[in-house]
Amino acid sequence: MILSIYHEIVKLTSQKKHYIMLLGFAFLMVLMVFLFRHIHEDLEKQSGEMVGQMPLMLRLMAPDPVKLCDGLMFSRFTGYILFWVVMPIFAFMFAGESIAGEQQDGTLKVYLSRGFSRTRLVIAKFISVSLIILFYSMVFAALTMLIGITFFGFSKMQISLFWGNPGDPSTMTTVGLVSAKRAIWAYFASALYASFALSSISSVSFMISVFVKRMSVAATGGMVFFFVSFILQIVFARYATEIEPFLITRVMDGYSQVYALENIDWSSIVKSFAVMCLYWSVCVTVPVVMLNVKEY
Amino acid sequence: MSDYVLTVENVVKSFGKFRALDGASLAIPKGCIFGIIGPNGAGKSTLLRIVTSLAHPDSGRVTVNGIDVETNPKKALKGTGAIVDSPSFFPDLSARLNLDILSRGTGARYRKRRDELAEYTGIAGWLNHRVREFSLGMKQRLAITLALLPDSEFVILDEPTNGLDPSGIVDIRNLIRNLGAELGTTVLVTSHMLGEIEKICSNIAILNHGKIAADGTMEEILRRSPVTLIRTTEPDRAEAVLKEKFGTRILSVKAKEDAPGVLRVETESECAAELNEALVKNGFAVSMLENEPDRLEKLFLELTGGESVVRNEVRA
Numbered sequence: 001m002i003l004s005i006y007h008e009i010v011k012l013t014s015q016k017k018h019y020i021m022l023l024g025f026a027f028l029m030v031l032m033v034f035l036f037r038h039i040h041e042d043l044e045k046q047s048g049e050m051v052g053q054m055p056l057m058l059r060l061m062a063p064d065p066v067k068l069c070d071g072l073m074f075s076r077f078t079g080y081i082l083f084w085v086v087m088p089i090f091a092f093m094f095a096g097e098s099i100a101g102e103q104q105d106g107t108l109k110v111y112l113s114r115g116f117s118r119t120r121l122v123i124a125k126f127i128s129v130s131l132i133i134l135f136y137s138m139v140f141a142a143l144t145m146l147i148g149i150t151f152f153g154f155s156k157m158q159i160s161l162f163w164g165n166p167g168d169p170s171t172m173t174t175v176g177l178v179s180a181k182r183a184i185w186a187y188f189a190s191a192l193y194a195s196f197a198l199s200s201i202s203s204v205s206f207m208i209s210v211f212v213k214r215m216s217v218a219a220t221g222g223m224v225f226f227f228v229s230f231i232l233q234i235v236f237a238r239y240a241t242e243i244e245p246f247l248i249t250r251v252m253d254g255y256s257q258v259y260a261l262e263n264i265d266w267s268s269i270v271k272s273f274a275v276m277c278l279y280w281s282v283c284v285t286v287p288v289v290m291l292n293v294k295e296y
Numbered sequence: 297m298s299d300y301v302l303t304v305e306n307v308v309k310s311f312g313k314f315r316a317l318d319g320a321s322l323a324i325p326k327g328c329i330f331g332i333i334g335p336n337g338a339g340k341s342t343l344l345r346i347v348t349s350l351a352h353p354d355s356g357r358v359t360v361n362g363i364d365v366e367t368n369p370k371k372a373l374k375g376t377g378a379i380v381d382s383p384s385f386f387p388d389l390s391a392r393l394n395l396d397i398l399s400r401g402t403g404a405r406y407r408k409r410r411d412e413l414a415e416y417t418g419i420a421g422w423l424n425h426r427v428r429e430f431s432l433g434m435k436q437r438l439a440i441t442l443a444l445l446p447d448s449e450f451v452i453l454d455e456p457t458n459g460l461d462p463s464g465i466v467d468i469r470n471l472i473r474n475l476g477a478e479l480g481t482t483v484l485v486t487s488h489m490l491g492e493i494e495k496i497c498s499n500i501a502i503l504n505h506g507k508i509a510a511d512g513t514m515e516e517i518l519r520r521s522p523v524t525l526i527r528t529t530e531p532d533r534a535e536a537v538l539k540e541k542f543g544t545r546i547l548s549v550k551a552k553e554d555a556p557g558v559l560r561v562e563t564e565s566e567c568a569a570e571l572n573e574a575l576v577k578n579g580f581a582v583s584m585l586e587n588e589p590d591r592l593e594k595l596f597l598e599l600t601g602g603e604s605v606v607r608n609e610v611r612a
Contacts, residue, residue: 007397014388106384110398110442113348113380115373295351 004124071148083194091202096218100209141191158183200276203283307356318506331497377443378452399445433464527584
């Protein structure tokens with residue numbers, strides 16, 4: 001199995017879409033630095049006014065709010081866009097490539113004609129996609145923090161944010177202060193959590209990829225599923241209570257929890273992991289069955 | 297242990313109402329180069345896909361080295377290397393990595409065999425190049441190397457000379473011939489090029505409408521109705537003499553339409569020398585006597601009802 005996973009990783013990492021990923025990430029960084037610089041300037045202009053509006057505790061602990069808007073804050077802020085929008089697209093691309101891409105170029109047929117275990121092949125493919133997502137999640141998280149600190153410096157105190165879910169009235173957005181060390185831990189823990197969530201999100205494309213012969217179709221199918229789930233969860237959650245707990249976007253709920261590292265609602269985390277396991281098991285079992293019975 | 301590497305017994309395979317294989321049966325002896333020839337749509341690729349477990353038969357049985365491919369594909373295909381359809385590789389990976397990944401070979405012994413086979417097939421200097429840079433002929437060589445790895449004793453090649461230029465066809469043909477002679481590998485080749493099959497294979501099967509119309513060694517197949525072409529004086533009288541002398545041993549004698557003065561004599565068995573002797577003794581001057589070329593083509597056309605095939609003209 002280890003040899004199979006290694007081969008799958010070699011195959012995936014040889015593709016040119018990695019350059020697209022790196023370019024996409026670089027473009028996001030440029031945009032975010034530009035945006036954050038403007039936020040920084042605005043904060044400097046409104047500093048006195050803002051301090052007056054801050055809660056008393058926060059005012060005592062952090063008399064200069066501009067300093068709170070540092071590189072670590074930049075990376076935590078950017079992380080949301082990175083893991084909610086950019087990384088899912090990359091994850092769909094890799095998962096879609098895994099089986100459909102090989103059907104498209106004929107290499108899957110070469111492999112299958114040799115009588116190798118198809119079950120092992122599917123599992124190795126999925127594990128390799130998950131490992132690549134994990135690798136890029138952690139590397140991009142580290143690079144984002146490095147870029148943030150380079151451009152916006154580093155503060156010993158950090159704002160602790162817990163983003164409430166707009167579709168869930170029981171969650172509220174709360175603000176507090178934590179040490180930088182704790183914030184760094186929270187940041188990387190949330191990146192790790194996001195990589196798990198992305199792995200289960202990408203499994204939808206992985207499952208579709210066994211039915212189609214084009215990687216683009218599998219990737220697009222996964223994206224459509226993800227964004228429809230997103231709209232359902234955000235806009236129509238109250239009208240779709242039966243299916244809402246099983247939406248693929250639910251797995252990202254835990255990201256906010258881990259992001260704050262405070263007052264973690266463990267039952268929510270467990271629910272998110274349960275949904276992840278549901279998608280993992282269904283979206284890997286179906287390709288295993290299909291690859292074993294389908295004719296090529 | 298079976299004497300046959302591959303046995304196909306009454307295999308039936310349908311796609312909707314179309315019956316691609318209709319009770320096809322054949323057996324491939326160890327160590328031979330076996331060619332399957334048939335017109336487009338005869339069922340060649342379907343048969344190979346079933347043999348390599350890429351497709352499942354509706355009924356019938358396929359065994360490789362005595363092991364059922366349908367019930368135990370992993371074990372049955374362990375020593376089998378197959379390239380079905382055109383050779384496909386990962387274009388951005390080196391030839392070496394392609395071989396390692398697609399054959400799942402590891403270890404020092406494997407690496408030694410891989411390098412030796414690459415030397416043998418003429419791609420040793422290209423192992424570190426990306427497959428994207430390979431010509432079709434190089435890809436075919438790489439495909440044959442892959443089919444032989446890690447320890448294949450039975451190699452299946454689907455239309456291996458397809459799309460190659462004349463020198464490439466000769467190279468691949470020689471390579472396949474040598475596989476059997478030098479490495480002792482059993483090779484199954486499919487083609488719609490009669491000339492290629494005739495030059496490469498020791499045994500052939502003619503597949504038509506999903507059925508094996510004829511199979512056996514090349515000699516057996518061609519011996520079915522030997523035809524001798526004779527250019528002589530007075531062909532009409534010579535025809536009467538031959539009919540009288542040989543009786544039922546001659547199946548037919550007729551003047552060759554496109555060659556005036558030439559008789560086309562179809563006999564039960566090979567007897568060109570006797571025909572010559574009889575004519576000379578009866579005072580005929582024989583200026584040409586030869587076995588009819590393209591006998592395989594003629595036999596093929598007879599068996600398949602004249603469906604299209606390609607007569608390949610590349611000479612070794």
